[in-house]
Amino acid sequence: MAATTLFYSSPFPLLQPSKPTPSFLPIKAAAAAASASPDPIKSSTSPDPSSTPLKHRRPADINIRDEARRHSTHNHQGFSAKYVPFSPTCSPTESYSLDEIVYRSRSGGLLDVQHDMDALKRYDGEYWKNLFDSRVGKTTWPYGSGVWSKKEWVLPEIDSDDIVSAFEGNSNLFWAERFGKQFLGMNDLWVKHCGISHTGSFKDLGMTVLVSQVNRLRKMNRPVVGVGCASTGDTSAALSAYCASAGIPSIVFLPANRISLAQLVQPIANGAFVLSIDTDFDGCMQLIREVTAELPIYLANSLNSLRLEGQKTAAIEILQQFDWEVPDWVIVPGGNLGNIYAFYKGFHMCKELGLVDRIPRLVCAQAANANPLYLHYKSGWKDFKAVKANTTFASAIQIGDPVSIDRAVFALKNSNGIVEEATEEELMDAMAQADSTGMFICPHTGVALTALFKLRNSGVIGPTDRTVVVSTAHGLKFTQSKIDYHSNDIGDMACRYANPPVQVKADFGSVMDVLKKYLLSKDSKI
Numbered sequence: 001m002a003a004t005t006l007f008y009s010s011p012f013p014l015l016q017p018s019k020p021t022p023s024f025l026p027i028k029a030a031a032a033a034a035s036a037s038p039d040p041i042k043s044s045t046s047p048d049p050s051s052t053p054l055k056h057r058r059p060a061d062i063n064i065r066d067e068a069r070r071h072s073t074h075n076h077q078g079f080s081a082k083y084v085p086f087s088p089t090c091s092p093t094e095s096y097s098l099d100e101i102v103y104r105s106r107s108g109g110l111l112d113v114q115h116d117m118d119a120l121k122r123y124d125g126e127y128w129k130n131l132f133d134s135r136v137g138k139t140t141w142p143y144g145s146g147v148w149s150k151k152e153w154v155l156p157e158i159d160s161d162d163i164v165s166a167f168e169g170n171s172n173l174f175w176a177e178r179f180g181k182q183f184l185g186m187n188d189l190w191v192k193h194c195g196i197s198h199t200g201s202f203k204d205l206g207m208t209v210l211v212s213q214v215n216r217l218r219k220m221n222r223p224v225v226g227v228g229c230a231s232t233g234d235t236s237a238a239l240s241a242y243c244a245s246a247g248i249p250s251i252v253f254l255p256a257n258r259i260s261l262a263q264l265v266q267p268i269a270n271g272a273f274v275l276s277i278d279t280d281f282d283g284c285m286q287l288i289r290e291v292t293a294e295l296p297i298y299l300a301n302s303l304n305s306l307r308l309e310g311q312k313t314a315a316i317e318i319l320q321q322f323d324w325e326v327p328d329w330v331i332v333p334g335g336n337l338g339n340i341y342a343f344y345k346g347f348h349m350c351k352e353l354g355l356v357d358r359i360p361r362l363v364c365a366q367a368a369n370a371n372p373l374y375l376h377y378k379s380g381w382k383d384f385k386a387v388k389a390n391t392t393f394a395s396a397i398q399i400g401d402p403v404s405i406d407r408a409v410f411a412l413k414n415s416n417g418i419v420e421e422a423t424e425e426e427l428m429d430a431m432a433q434a435d436s437t438g439m440f441i442c443p444h445t446g447v448a449l450t451a452l453f454k455l456r457n458s459g460v461i462g463p464t465d466r467t468v469v470v471s472t473a474h475g476l477k478f479t480q481s482k483i484d485y486h487s488n489d490i491g492d493m494a495c496r497y498a499n500p501p502v503q504v505k506a507d508f509g510s511v512m513d514v515l516k517k518y519l520l521s522k523d524s525k526i
Ligand SMILES: Cc1ncc(COP(=O)(O)O)c(C=O)c1O
Pocket: 201, 232, 234, 235, 302, 333, 334, 335, 336, 337, 338, 339, 340, 396, 397, 442, 444, 472, 473
């Protein structure tokens, strides 16, 4: 036991007592201290094999949360964040602690989480890159999560002990080699698979933050009996999973018969209180807003700006995965419109804090059947009107009155952004084409790929432009749409890329006949 303790190396190099925490020192003294002592990040990433003691497993009676607790100094290194009104123009004077239960500003507008940027700027871009890079792929609590590996930029003041995490994030940035070359003449096309995640969508990134904060509030005896959301499927799945993991009641409002079975079963299985309501998503959203104003139920939709703090880490992760090189374009499917702003915020923070020198151009892609942002963009941003969203295979973005419209417009205007739309046939064809090259994407990603097709065809996106398409959910949540398409069972749709199974009699001759025909169509040498 003594030997284990002796050689047991801490996963928290930045909290080693031998090096004073720089935030306790004036900036110059901190810089001097940093240069006088060995760089904790460098020494942890490039160890000298002759001088590094052998690592031993942590003692068996200690888990990763205990370990974090043992090393916790309850010190936020001077970093902090608060709610301020989301106001693109003026510098806000109104603000709220993140420990308050508040979703709207005094004037009824959106809120934003504002970080103390001066405190974060005490460290340069290299420091942050090294810190974030040093945490990737580990099981250290909570930094093994792609969200909490950026904790200082997300919720700096939360105790690691209060965090509810499934080690979300760190999702695959997939090089779409064949799809790019075959269908678009592109060689630098990437798909950020945010849907390959704990509950199968990007919502996990935001929900770990929101539920962690709720966990903290409940420990502080704040009046939060449960957490609730309106959902087209993915938010409710993430909410119920994270709440179940922390033992917090969750309540979800779902539009009846408008979400996939795979999505519906998630909150049911995770023990949420599920209300199936005879209205659309916008109707559910209205109801949950009214209910959370009356009952001690904490609102988990992206109207709550905490969610976006987690979601923005996907943008930081993209830069990190490109070794801090900036792509030219990032295309995001949009519905309630929180995510497009989250991406903007992540990229913008990286620029402001000196990790990169520019941000990519953003494209928001909507289904033509639920396109209020697209119409607003086409009007020259003049006149926003909510629409009645029609049925779409991209059911998770069937939203006509997006709560984050102001955030989305801000993000697009400030990134020289573009809005595109996809018809049902376009999005289903794009999904089938992507699947035919080895992906298995959701219809919302089909919407984003349609936007890419359109912008490539018009020459706006060039063949060598480094482009990232954000895939927001796992294709396995939307298998019915694929079954309908490949069965050629969608009225008025040609289903040009359908690949239905061939019915064949159970005898050798029949099987040989169809196989020969198939092989001949593939290879003229047979
Ligand atoms: C799979 C999927 N893609 C895209 C979106 C759109 O994200 P946002 O509402 O943040 O625009 C959602 C939810 O709205 C979703 O569930």
